Amino acid sequence: MTVHEDRLHAEVDRELDEIRRSCDGLATRSGLLITATGIAVPIVAARLATVHSLQPVLADALLALGIATVLGILTLVPSLTIGPRAPFLQLWMAIGSSPRTSSLLYEAKVALVKGGTLRHAVMETLFIFQTLATIAALALGLWSARR
């Protein structure tokens, strides 16, 4: 492998690592928001026990809670396994050093970077909507508790 190829492989590895870390960070923040949703649940539930009919504010809070929870689950669901399949890695190792296997490994990594980037974008979008839904749920829950 030439120095040029080595540098390209290193760059792709760095990007894959960056995407993984960024996705992990989003997953952690999404988990924290799910906890915040969990805090809003007893507030809304306590209010639900005291009213005879479902008020619009309370219903909105419940709806926002549901949406936030679903978005939180969707943000956490995508799994991330980066790299070619193990049988192919074994095969390429068995073949020995060849420009073809090196090129295959590089192109597989590049394709996974593209996939990972899109996955990150989807997670980020879902996380933004989850944040908005959680804030709305908490605000509506507190508002209904004050009334």
Add this chain to the structure above:
Amino acid sequence: MVDYPEDEVVKDAAYFDELRRAVSGTQPIALFGTSGLAVRKSIECAQDLELSKQIELATDPDSRERLRTVYFRYHISTTILSYVTEALPWLSVLIIIILVNNVTKSLPKSTAHRYEVITALLIGSAAIFLIVKFIQVILWRLGSFTIRYLNGMYTRPGAVIRASVPSHRETNNQDLQAA
């Protein structure tokens, strides 16, 4: 015949099929196969680029013409398939908007019933989006396979492995040269 430079890797159909198989199943599974689709589309792009490169490298006019025909068919079909699959999720959004518009016009007056309808609407919208995403992924996979098969750019799994492993003769020749 395509005359590759000596130090260049031959990126034929077997090469790209091996690449597809190597990343299939382990691609980061983003929401409903979205990023898996991006992985596959990126491989398709690389194959498209390689085909156009092969036209330049073709030595005789006959094979150049044949490659040009294959490339044109492949490029056009892949582009159409790509646009169709890109449009599908937006079509589902359009269906959802029409559905929401129709339902909100006739919402029940009772608060409890109204929220039951809204919840059902949200679940229904999510289901429509999921179904369309599933169709999108299946359509891309089947479409891409059909395009490659019809253009003679598909290799069986066994052939892919054989393409990777240098033959005994080749290995022996290399050993002889090294000696």
